[in-house]
Amino acid sequence: MADPYKPRAPFAPWDRRELPGLFDVEDSARRVGNYKWAEIKLFEALGGWVATVPELDVKMRLGTHCYKHAWHAELWHKRLPELREMNPDRLTKPANAELEKFVEALTEPEAPELTIEKLVGVYRVFIPHFIAAYTFHKNNTSQITDAPTIRSLNFILQDEFEDWRDGEMLLQSLIETPEEVDRAAAHQAKLSKLMLAAGGIAGPGSIGMPAVHQPVTSSNGS
């Protein structure tokens, strides 16, 4: 029988989690507040659109996805007080005015003939940006101090990937002509430009700053 009193390493050899992370408590709270706002806007839009789409299969999927994003908003709502934000409503806000403009444009289509536009906005623009921002957060936050956020991100990302696949497959089944391909692409481009201006779900830096900063050098190169 193994000796239970034999000293063991506190971290098992396979446990490679690191202590440092990119975000301090305030940064995390700010991002989480932005996530909550964006998830609220998404579930409200999905719920509102249910009555406006004639396609029965789409109608049912929107109802299902509406709840998933509401649950994400609830997870972020509960996380905020744990990040010292005792008034969760205070940080429940868009990252910037450009993101508000994006949501305004996203929710603009209403007519029953515009199901493609509705789905493109959610599944080809908004949700891919959620996946990007959440993945960046998960990969860069402290794996030990911020484990509760990572746990939520894991659950949420699983939903996001599944919903993205559902939505993309619905779109592929709805788009039947070259003209509809153009319609989808045009709407995607319009919304993507607005999202570009916003810098992502959490504003500029949503997925980090990939550009490498070149050191300043003197004119003679020395």
Place this chain on the structure above:
Amino acid sequence: MRTFFPVEELARDRRFTRITINDRMSDPRTLGGRSDDAVEGAKPKKKNNNNRLVPSRPDASDAARGLMHGIFVGEIQALEGAGRTCHDFAISNIPGSGPSGADSDPLSGNTVPFALKLDMARQAWDEARHVEMSIKLSNWMGTEIGQFAENTVLFEAACSSDPVFRLAGVNRALEGLAIDVFTTMKDFGDIAGDPYLEFCEDWMLADEVTHVKMGSDWLRRVTENDPDRRKKALEFQNVVDKLFSYSGTRSESEESPIGLARRFRELAGFSDAEVDDIAEVSLAALNERKDSVAQMRAAAAKQLSEQLSGV
């Protein structure tokens, strides 16, 4: 996207046919009750007044299929209504959280608590699953989508600019009716030896009890300091309850196809007095229908008699 979506614009594919509640109630087949009544003829015989939807009814198959299709379109509208409540109102305490950045509904000034919206989103998911279940059950029973007409009275109850009225009209009155309907269908499946039907109806029943309880809890909480608003909401519920009694289609009388599920209503938070009130309203609606049928038959008999004497 607008707030407060008009019922006339509910989006459907071309299989669906829409009628008004007036169309339905003025249909002689609705007023006349069971189809065997229509062939009863002039020969007087002892009339069996039991109309409860049970497998032994001569028209049980058609009636059950029609009711299942009614459940199907009702679930679509319940899904749409819950979705609209997620969308149409700003969240209390979050300025600018309403559609187009509004702080509240511009007409009524109403907002809803964040947790209420979350419950409505959950309800939307439940209703979406109910649509899925009722499509599969309809298919199982040999019915095609659109085979029966749809009336949109349910969604109309979900269109109020006051979210509390929506809770009273939809969650308490309509979902309360759903408890009665699903109990009847569950019993139908049990007696008919159809475990597939009984199994699914039981699951849907569990969700409906949750939705009614949710509505009762929120109605109480949101109107805690506003007794006048609560009173008006409950009055609205009474109106909807009477409307949803479909002229006595649902009551405790055996003459109604759908019974009143007292036990499940109690689980959902209805008091005995509230269930008694609904029973009374439903019975009154049944008696009104019987009076209408009697008048209609008397008029038809008179017309026939006049035509025959004129020949």
